[in-house]
Amino acid sequence: MNPRKTDKADLEKKKGLYLQIGIVLALSMVWMAFEWKTFESGPSSLGTLDNVVIDDDMIATNRKPPPPPPPPPAVIKIINIVDDKVEIDEIQLESTEFDDDEDIELIDEIDDDEIYNFVNVESRPIFPGCENLSTEEERSNCFALETQRFVLRNFEFPEMAIQMGIQGKVWVEFVVDKSGLVTGVAIVRGVDKLLDDESLRVVKKLPRMKPAKVGGRSVSMRYSLPINARLQ
Numbered sequence: 001m002n003p004r005k006t007d008k009a010d011l012e013k014k015k016g017l018y019l020q021i022g023i024v025l026a027l028s029m030v031w032m033a034f035e036w037k038t039f040e041s042g043p044s045s046l047g048t049l050d051n052v053v054i055d056d057d058m059i060a061t062n063r064k065p066p067p068p069p070p071p072p073p074a075v076i077k078i079i080n081i082v083d084d085k086v087e088i089d090e091i092q093l094e095s096t097e098f099d100d101d102e103d104i105e106l107i108d109e110i111d112d113d114e115i116y117n118f119v120n121v122e123s124r125p126i127f128p129g130c131e132n133l134s135t136e137e138e139r140s141n142c143f144a145l146e147t148q149r150f151v152l153r154n155f156e157f158p159e160m161a162i163q164m165g166i167q168g169k170v171w172v173e174f175v176v177d178k179s180g181l182v183t184g185v186a187i188v189r190g191v192d193k194l195l196d197d198e199s200l201r202v203v204k205k206l207p208r209m210k211p212a213k214v215g216g217r218s219v220s221m222r223y224s225l226p227i228n229a230r231l232q
Contacts (some may be wrong), residue, residue, distance in 0.1 A: 115175055115220045116212060125176040125221060126210040147206065151227055154202045158194040162231065166192045170199040170227045174206070178218040182206045188224060199227045 118124055123136055130142035161167070168191035175184035185203050190196040203225065212221035 113220075115222050116214060118212075118221055118223055121212040121214050121219065121221055123213040125180070125212050125223075128207050128209065131210070143209075147225060150206060151199075151202050151225070154205060155227065155229070156198060157229065157231070158198055161192065161194040161229075165231065166194060167229055167231045168192070168195065170195050170229060172199050172203045172225045172227060173222060174203055174225065175220055175222050176209055176211055177220045178211045180208045180211045180218075182209075184222075191229070195229050199229070202227075 124140045125143060126139050127143045127146040130139050130146060133139045133142055169189075170187065170191050171189040173184070173186050173188045174182050177183050182204065185200055187196050187200065211218040213219065
């Protein structure tokens with residue numbers, strides 16, 4: 001290795017100094033760039049103002065407040081003078097007191113057109129053939145049994161209902177009037193028109209019965225009859 005001519009030519013000794021000087025110069029230039037300010041030669045133009053719009057709501061006016069409304073007119077009260085010598089008819093009040101010895105007539109108001117329920121009558125209608133039974137319970141059971149038997153004997157299952165497989169329980173309501181006739185036949189809960197019409201036809205054919213009794217007199221009574229129309 002050839003020796004250097006002189007030690008002053010060795011740049012390795014001043015390497016750190018040159019690095020610091022470079023960093024300082026670079027930071028100084030960056031700082032000057034951020035702090036550099038420029039100004040224009042004169043004020044800039046804001047343009048021309050073409051239209052001037054004035055808002056009416058912002059215009060201040062010196063308007064006088066409106067005058068207060070006039071006071072309401074005074075109410076004139078008209079006083080009618082009434083003659084205090086008017087004759088008034090006296091009302092005669094009858095006394096409601098009665099003596100213990102006085103006979104009191106009791107009026108039994110009974111509505112002959114009222115239709116009773118089977119639980120509100122003293123004796124229920126009697127189906128023909130059930131008259132000879134001794135107790136009311138036996139006659140009532142006989143009425144229900146014979147009514148069902150009559151319907152079973154006379155009910156004709158409609159052919160169309162058989163072909164269509166229509167069946168079910170039809171509830172029919174009827175009234176045994178005070179003369180013993182079956183009236184007011186109606187469907188309460190139906191299944192089909194075919195079965196409903198046949199049920200109405202059969203119930204209307206029920207025979208005349210002895211009517212129900214209330215207080216020893218004949219009254220009308222309503223009864224609901226279930227008809228179980230089933231295919232076998």
